[in-house]
Amino acid sequence: MGELAAEKHVQYILSVEKRKDDLISVAMEHLRMNGAYWGLTTLDLLGKLETVDVDEVVSWVMECQHESGGFGGNIGHDPHILYTLSAVQILALFDKLNVHDVEKVTNYIAQLQNQDGSFSGDIWGEVDTRFSYIALCCLSILHRLDKINVKKAVSYIVSCKNLDGGFGSTPGGESHAGQIFCCVGALAITGSLHHIDKDLLGWWLCERQVKSGGLNGRPEKLPDDTENGGISDRPDDAVDVYHTYFGVAGLSLLEYPGLKAIDPAYALPVDVVNRIFFAR
Amino acid sequence: MHGRPRKDPKPEDAAASVAKAEKLRSLQSQFLSNHHNKIYTNEALEVSAKLLEVNPEYYTAWNFRKLAVEHRLSLSDPDPDSIKSIFSEELKVVESALKQNFKSYGAWHHRKWVLSKGHSSIDHEMRLLDRYQKLDPRNFHAWDYRRFVAALMNRSEVDELRYTTDMINSNFSNYSAWHNRSILLSNLLQRKVQGFFPKEVVLNEEYELVHQALFTDPDDQSGWFYYLWLLDQTVKADAPRLVSSWPARDSNLIILEDQCLDDCALSPFNTFHSDSGTFPLIVYFNQAVEGVNSSTISVESVLNANSELNWKPLSTNNSQTAQVWVTYLNYPKVDVHSEAYPVEVSIGHSGGIISSSGFHYSHPSRFAFKVFARPVKTPIGHGGEIISWQDGNFALYETSPEEPNPTISLDQLNIKDDNEKTSSEWRAETIANEIALFRELLSEISCKIGKLTLARLLKAHDLLLSPCANKMVYSEEVINLYSDLRTLDPPHSQFYKDEHSLTLLQQITSTGESLLRYCFLHGDGTSSFIGNSMCLRLNNLSLSRMGSFERLLWVQMLDLSYNELRSIEGLEAMQLLSCLNLSNNKLSGFTALGPLRLLKSLKVLDISCNQIGSHSIDTTRYMCSSPLCHTEEIDWGRDEMVTGDVNLANYWEAFVIFRGLSLTQLDIVGNAVADEKLKSFLVKIVPTLKWLDGGELH
Numbered sequence: 014m015g016e017l018a019a020e021k022h023v024q025y026i027l028s029v030e031k032r033k034d035d036l037i038s039v040a041m042e043h044l045r046m047n048g049a050y051w052g053l054t055t056l057d058l059l060g061k062l063e064t065v066d067v068d069e070v071v072s073w074v075m076e077c078q079h080e081s082g083g084f085g086g087n088i089g090h091d092p093h094i095l096y097t098l099s100a101v102q103i104l105a106l107f108d109k110l111n112v113h114d115v116e117k118v119t120n121y122i123a124q125l126q127n128q129d130g131s132f133s134g135d136i137w138g139e140v141d142t143r144f145s146y147i148a149l150c151c152l153s154i155l156h157r158l159d160k161i162n163v164k165k166a167v168s169y170i171v172s173c174k175n176l177d178g179g180f181g182s183t184p185g186g187e188s189h190a191g192q193i194f195c196c197v198g199a200l201a202i203t204g205s206l207h208h209i210d211k212d213l214l215g216w217w218l219c220e221r222q223v224k225s226g227g228l229n230g231r232p233e234k235l236p237d238d239t240e241n242g243g244i245s246d247r248p249d250d251a252v253d254v255y256h257t258y259f260g261v262a263g264l265s266l267l268e269y270p271g272l273k274a275i276d277p278a279y280a281l282p283v284d285v286v287n288r289i290f291f292a293r
Numbered sequence: 294m295h296g297r298p299r300k301d302p303k304p305e306d307a308a309a310s311v312a313k314a315e316k317l318r319s320l321q322s323q324f325l326s327n328h329h330n331k332i333y334t335n336e337a338l339e340v341s342a343k344l345l346e347v348n349p350e351y352y353t354a355w356n357f358r359k360l361a362v363e364h365r366l367s368l369s370d371p372d373p374d375s376i377k378s379i380f381s382e383e384l385k386v387v388e389s390a391l392k393q394n395f396k397s398y399g400a401w402h403h404r405k406w407v408l409s410k411g412h413s414s415i416d417h418e419m420r421l422l423d424r425y426q427k428l429d430p431r432n433f434h435a436w437d438y439r440r441f442v443a444a445l446m447n448r449s450e451v452d453e454l455r456y457t458t459d460m461i462n463s464n465f466s467n468y469s470a471w472h473n474r475s476i477l478l479s480n481l482l483q484r485k486v487q488g489f490f491p492k493e494v495v496l497n498e499e500y501e502l503v504h505q506a507l508f509t510d511p512d513d514q515s516g517w518f519y520y521l522w523l524l525d526q527t528v529k530a531d532a533p534r535l536v537s538s539w540p541a542r543d544s545n546l547i548i549l550e551d552q553c554l555d556d557c558a559l560s561p562f563n564t565f566h567s568d569s570g571t572f573p574l575i576v577y578f579n580q581a582v583e584g585v586n587s588s589t590i591s592v593e594s595v596l597n598a599n600s601e602l603n604w605k606p607l608s609t610n611n612s613q614t615a616q617v618w619v620t621y622l623n624y625p626k627v628d629v630h631s632e633a634y635p636v637e638v639s640i641g642h643s644g645g646i647i648s649s650s651g652f653h654y655s656h657p658s659r660f661a662f663k664v665f666a667r668p669v670k671t672p673i674g675h676g677g678e679i680i681s682w683q684d685g686n687f688a689l690y691e692t693s694p695e696e697p698n699p700t701i702s703l704d705q706l707n708i709k710d711d712n713e714k715t716s717s718e719w720r721a722e723t724i725a726n727e728i729a730l731f732r733e734l735l736s737e738i739s740c741k742i743g744k745l746t747l748a749r750l751l752k753a754h755d756l757l758l759s760p761c762a763n764k765m766v767y768s769e770e771v772i773n774l775y776s777d778l779r780t781l782d783p784p785h786s787q788f789y790k791d792e793h794s795l796t797l798l799q800q801i802t803s804t805g806e807s808l809l810r811y812c813f814l815h816g817d818g819t820s821s822f823i824g825n826s827m828c829l830r831l832n833n834l835s836l837s838r839m840g841s842f843e844r845l846l847w848v849q850m851l852d853l854s855y856n857e858l859r860s861i862e863g864l865e866a867m868q869l870l871s872c873l874n875l876s877n878n879k880l881s882g883f884t885a886l887g888p889l890r891l892l893k894s895l896k897v898l899d900i901s902c903n904q905i906g907s908h909s910i911d912t913t914r915y916m917c918s919s920p921l922c923h924t925e926e927i928d929w930g931r932d933e934m935v936t937g938d939v940n941l942a943n944y945w946e947a948f949v950i951f952r953g954l955s956l957t958q959l960d961i962v963g964n965a966v967a968d969e970k971l972k973s974f975l976v977k978i979v980p981t982l983k984w985l986d987g988g989e990l991h
Contacts (some may be wrong), residue, residue, distance in 0.1 A: 029675070034311075034314060034318070035310065035311075035314055036310045036313050036314040036317065038314075039314045039317050039318050039321070040317060040348055040350075041350075041672075042321070043350065043351050045354060061989070062674070065562055081900075085674075085873065086352070086353075089325050089329065090325075090352075090353045093352065093353070093355050093613065094862045098520070134909070137355075137359060138406070139398070139405075141488075142400075153923065160924060163923075175472060175475070176472065176475040176479075176518065176519070176521075176522035176525075177518045181433070182433075182769060183437060183440075185437075185440050185473070185476045186433065186436075186437055186440075186619075187433045187436060187469050187472045187473075188472070189433065189527070201922060202921070203920055203922065203923060204485065204610040204611065204612065204918065204922035204923055204924035205610075205612070206610065206915060206916065207581065207608070207610060207612060207614065208649070208920075212788065212791075213521075214917065215788065216424070216785065216788060219788070220514065220787055221782055225640040230429075231433075231468065232468045232514045232515060232518075245299060246295045247643070249298060249299055250295075250297055250298060251297040251298065251299045253842045264566055265909075265910070266868040266910055268908060268909050269624070269912050274910050274911075277914070277915075278912070278914075278915055278921070278922075285703075286921070287942055288942075290920045290921055291927070291941065291942035291945050292942060
């Protein structure tokens with residue numbers, strides 16, 4: 014088993030944070046909030062969260078919030094549920110959940126729930142089980158699950174269950190590892206894992222492992238992710254902070270030495286989650 | 294982000310890249326300025342179109358375009374042609390964005406938004422989809438969009454099914470097509486659409502279709518997953534039914550208040566030790582159900598008024614759905630030998646018991662048993678004594694010929710109607726055919742998933758026949774297949790191990806004869822074992838999973854030590870358990886002990902020599918009811934009194950598991966987590982504890 018080049022990963026992430034003007038950074042500026050969550054969580058898993066300036070990050074996060082309560086991907090970008098979760102997760106990492114108006118965010122999310130229990134990503138109405146996960150995860154962190162119809166949210170997710178035990182983005186949608194993470198995470202958070210056929214889904218997920226040891230997202234697709242300074246989607250490809258996060262998180266779940274434990278449902282370090290639910 | 298090669302940029306490339314970045318930045322700034330100032334001129338629209346062409350992930354630009362459309366439509370009363378052209382302009386922008394990124398969520402959603410306004414040609418969309426799907430038949434965005442368009446034009450599911458047939462016939466290895474087929478077919482079967490009823494005919498045709506795929510390329514997964522689904526459609530019992538109960542049908546239950554069987558004529562299978570004035574009535578269904586209560590199950594006996602009975606679902610996550618339900622009946626205190634009290638249980642005579650998939654318990658069933666209560670005698674050195682699990686404390690149980698068979702409770706309690714009879718004949722025939730077919734396939738090629746499928750077919754065969762026959766015809770062959778598979782297919786070896794364990798347990802519990810080989814009398818090692826408790830010893834069997842609970846509801850003492858258990862899911866059904874040995878297994882966290890919280894009779898627990906505290910990741914963290922999954926709360930204020938200065942956050946798992954148990958004896962040594970601090974914490978939260986790690990507490 015190779016050694017995790019922890020210091021190199023830390024330097025890589027800090028460099029990404031500074032970099033704003035290269036082509037990739039400019040092209041991705043609309044999802045900087047996600048990037049920040051990936052980078053910061055990775056730093057925390059590596060035990061190096063203190064290397065960033067908390068106040069700078071927190072004030073930038075708050076500048077991305079709109080009147081509606083939702084957060085945009087960057088300053089000036091429209092609010093969306095995707096970036097709202099990342100923002101709340103970042104505040105949780107820094108134990109700064111108290112700096113924001115919990116009711117505002119709660120209202121933004123609650124209003125995005127539809128009649129059938131599903132959630133839209135924003136006012137323009139795209140529906141996807143990813144958004145169900147986001148809503149449940151975010152409101153759970155804020156202790157405001159009572160503001161939405163959890164029962165209907167769960168039954169919508171269950172309606173997206175497929176023949177192979179996996180889940181799709183909408184009813185009838187094909188199983189995909191990313192969607193499955195979201196749906197299983199949502200069912201875990203709401204005490205609803207009994208809806209899942211664990212053996213069937215477990216089998217399908219293990220089938221994602223290919224000969225090289227990597228994992229694909231669906232049958233007959235390419236595997237994604239492996240390691241070096243910063244981590245890329247596959248060997249010999251360029252690195253990015255998204256894959257660095259997933260690589261490190263994966264290693265944490267495999268109990269790789271030198272990494273903090275990550276909570277598999279909230280996608281935050283276990284000590285952060287325990288602080289949210291078990292601190293007095 | 295995906296698939297970009299890693300290489301250092303050459304100087305001239307670097308310069309070009311910087312220039313590109315600056316151009317893009319300026320475009321994005323311009324766009325944001327227009328958006329914030331609500332400028333919807335043609336120039337502004339051009340800027341957004343250019344931006345989306347190079348960067349379709351820039352989601353705010355899609356929002357802007359929608360706002361721009363709404364703005365233009367509101368300006369003056371536009372004629373139908375202008376409206377149409379406004380929307381077709383949007384479709385053009387989507388197409389150019391999709392050229393850049395075929396998988397752009399924003400682009401596809403914008404298209405849906407345009408179509409939902411009703412001013413665009415749906416036929417055109419279908420033609421576009423046909424083209425897209427020929428280029429990439431696995432693009433799930435396209436399939437989702439197809440579902441959306443099909444709904445808009447009210448295209449029938451039968452037509453869409455035909456489309457999947459075409460896709461499959463042109464390429465068997467199209468997982469997306471098989472998946473869509475399964476969804477469409479499920480709906481058609483469920484609604485009993487003309488041409489899709491009875492389901493047996495349809496499934497036969499599907500078997501034909503999937504056989505072609507499997508025999509053409511046995512290594513391709515698509516067909517196999519579909520086959521598994523077909524098999525499930527074939528064997529699954531839609532309607533819930535009762536599988537077993539305790540007390541068992543036609544049994545004579547003797548309730549003893551003292552610990553000893555002082556009469557050798559009494560069978561330990563029919564006796565129950567109780568000092569609480571009640572005994573449990575357990576019902577075990579073939580699947581999880583809700584709606585079990587005193588109006589849906591009626592219990593007639595002189596001991597209880599039916600309406601008083603409170604039925605509890607044995608759910609480890611506090612849900613109202615469970616496969617096993619329990620209630621408590623009174624037994625009378627008597628001074629002399631009592632009369633036999635008959636109890637009659639009726640299920641399904643009034644509706645209300647429903648499975649998670651919405652099927653009702655439809656076939657009424659009834660079973661009865663008798664209860665005797667024995668008078669209290671002077672206890673012979675019982676209660677509060679330490680239980681030892683050493684080999685010397687056990688003696689194999691010798692049965693007498695008149696012994697009732699403990700596994701007899703599994704016969705069918707339901708009346709079969711004619712429909713069910715033909716249906717089960719078809720099932721048996723289909724399974725037999727498939728077994729023959731796969732035996733033939735496997736004689737020619739060695740194929741992991743073929744072997745797994747054969748194992749599943751053999752198990753299904755036994756499952757269908759066994760309730761009456763109580764025999765597992767193929768279990769030895771199944772066990773061998775799983776052993777083969779562990780070598781042939783290492784990535785799934787834990788799964789095969791689990792299946793191996795489950796099949797082994799089915800084999801052991803299938804007949805009274807085989808079960809009795811594992812039944813032992815437990816004593817204090819000194820006397821002749823007359824009159825002592827009965828223990829089921831399933832130790833040293835390499836079990837990675839526990840199962841066959843429906844046949845083990847009578848067990849009060851269970852030894853599962855020296856196995857490889859990582860979880861004890863399902864154990865909550867064993868409501869009579871008072872002594873449990875889980876030592877020397879692979880339990881890696883307290884959260885794995887969740888099922889124990891539902892065992893109200895549990896007094897003696899041995900979890901020594903496991904792996905609790907040795908792992909940084911708790912793989913059963915969400916399998917246990919806790920505040921993390923909102924199935925229960927911890928009242929810190931109230932509980933602080935009990936726990937004192939201990940930081941509950943550090944011991945929440947132990948707290949959640951142990952605080953509800955009334956254990957008298959606990960063994961926990963040999964786990965990394967078991968230090969003095971934890972032990973004194975446990976002593977505080979389990980006040981009934983008398984023995985901890987072999988030492989007596991005071």
